[in-house]
Amino acid sequence: MEIIIISIFAIGYLAITLEHNLKIDKLIPALAMMAFLWAIIALWHLPVFDVNATLKQLEPSHIDEVLLHHLGKTAEIIVFLLGAMTIVEIIDYFNGFFTIKTFIKTKSKIKLLWIFSALAFILSAIIDNLTATIVLITILQKIVHDRDSRLWFTGLIIIAANAGGAWSPIGDVTTTMLWIGNKVTTLNLVGYLLIPSIVCILVPIIIASWLPAFKGKISTHDDEDEVSAHPKGAIMLYLGLIAIVFVPVFKTVTHLPPYVGMMLSLAIVATFAEIFSNAKINISSIDEESDSHSSHSPVHSSLSKIELPSILFFLGILLSVAALESLGILFEFAESLNTLIPNTDIVVILFGFGSAVIDNVPLVAASMGMFSELIDDPLWHFIAFSAGTGGSMLIIGSAAGVVAMGMEKIDFFWYLKNISWLALLGFLSGSGTFILLRNFIA
Numbered sequence: 496m497e498i499i500i501i502s503i504f505a506i507g508y509l510a511i512t513l514e515h516n517l518k519i520d521k522l523i524p525a526l527a528m529m530a531f532l533w534a535i536i537a538l539w540h541l542p543v544f545d546v547n548a549t550l551k552q553l554e555p556s557h558i559d560e561v562l563l564h565h566l567g568k569t570a571e572i573i574v575f576l577l578g579a580m581t582i583v584e585i586i587d588y589f590n591g592f593f594t595i596k597t598f599i600k601t602k603s604k605i606k607l608l609w610i611f612s613a614l615a616f617i618l619s620a621i622i623d624n625l626t627a628t629i630v631l632i633t634i635l636q637k638i639v640h641d642r643d644s645r646l647w648f649t650g651l652i653i654i655a656a657n658a659g660g661a662w663s664p665i666g667d668v669t670t671t672m673l674w675i676g677n678k679v680t681t682l683n684l685v686g687y688l689l690i691p692s693i694v695c696i697l698v699p700i701i702i703a704s705w706l707p708a709f710k711g712k713i714s715t716h717d718d719e720d721e722v723s724a725h726p727k728g729a730i731m732l733y734l735g736l737i738a739i740v741f742v743p744v745f746k747t748v749t750h751l752p753p754y755v756g757m758m759l760s761l762a763i764v765a766t767f768a769e770i771f772s773n774a775k776i777n778i779s780s781i782d783e784e785s786d787s788h789s790s791h792s793p794v795h796s797s798l799s800k801i802e803l804p805s806i807l808f809f810l811g812i813l814l815s816v817a818a819l820e821s822l823g824i825l826f827e828f829a830e831s832l833n834t835l836i837p838n839t840d841i842v843v844i845l846f847g848f849g850s851a852v853i854d855n856v857p858l859v860a861a862s863m864g865m866f867s868e869l870i871d872d873p874l875w876h877f878i879a880f881s882a883g884t885g886g887s888m889l890i891i892g893s894a895a896g897v898v899a900m901g902m903e904k905i906d907f908f909w910y911l912k913n914i915s916w917l918a919l920l921g922f923l924s925g926s927g928t929f930i931l932l933r934n935f936i937a
Contacts (some may be wrong), residue, residue, distance in 0.1 A: 846884025
């Protein structure tokens with residue numbers, strides 16, 4: 496039966512990886528895989544275990560209790576992401592990100608490279624790497640009109656966004672998973688990964704600065720049809736970013752789960768959004784009378800733009816991995832892997848290369864079930880860095896890369912030829928820096 500379980504997971508995983516080839520949204524195989532795995536466990540009455548990471552042992556438990564436990568952990572991540580996505584959409588409703596464009600005055604390609612890379616690195620740490628990539632490519636399209644030049648900028652934005660998301664607990668879905676899963680804490684995550692992440696982006700940028708693609712100045716022409724700034728756009732941008740950054744502080748002070756702080760931040764941002772839009776606050780219900788003005792409500796508009804397919808994908812893949820964890824399969828695999836490759840640094844680096852090929856969400860979810868190290872063990876920080884930055888090596892290896900691929904119609908082989916080697920050098924440099932710093936701290 497274990498072979499059947501692993502086969503179903505492997506087939507589902509393959510379908511997720513080949514999403515673009517099969518033309519099937521990855522949420523479909525993720526949800527189907529989750530349902531099949533738990534159905535087999537229930538129908539065949541397979542023994543499930545409640546994992547006690549502290550004691551490093553498995554204790555038999557009832558399937559309902561185990562499933563409810565994993566659903567609760569998954570729900571924490573999903574509710575957190577829903578709050579963060581809504582705040583970002585509210586900022587966008589007021590065209591707040593247009594404020595960033597007003598600060599960019601230079602026409603020098605090298606200066607623009609450094610500016611956009613720095614913005615991607617910082618923004619991704621606050622609003623996550625996927626959103627930061629979308630925002631910056633949208634701005635880039637209004638500044639750099641030559642598509643060939645824009646592709647090079649986009650490639651470096653992907654590397655910078657993934658590097659920036661790795662060192663922040665709210666910067667990447669996988670890092671958020673480790674944070675909410677009590678594998679890392681905010682201060683130690685930043686302490687371990689900030690410098691390696693900076694090295695990870697500095698190396699590619701310095702090398703790229705010498706490439707012909709970033710020589711000279713960009714061509715300009717007037718854009719009369721540009722969207723004008725909203726009078727409250729700048730306020731909502733700063734308010735939204737502060738609200739998101741407030742979440743780790745709230746967790747540290749109250750010791751409550753991060754989604755509680757995110758809901759508080761969302762409530763504050765939504766309140767100001769409704770006030771600024773002169774709309775009646777009516778979040779929980781929409782009656783017939785308010786139907787006509789609901790489209791003018793920033794909260795309703797923002798909630799309608801939330802990417803539910805991504806949310807359902809997280810639900811499916813996290814509960815699928817939870818099924819393997821509950822059966823003890825992941826622990827058996829971890830023991831075999833440690834026997835085959837005793838050096839965990841090599842294992843984690845291989846995770847990084849793996850995240851360039853397959854989705855890093857299930858990869859990190861699996862690693863959380865494979866290893867039983869305590870909170871803030873350097874292993875978890877290295878996994879966060881490796882999974883977050885390793886995806887830059889292929890354009891399909893990260894959410895930031897996939898969305899950039901769609902927005903700019905970037906060819907897979909163009910990226911492989913021109914950007915992948917820069918991402919590889921950044922990843923290896925950052926990994927080496929992490930190992931040196933870890934050994935120094937130890």
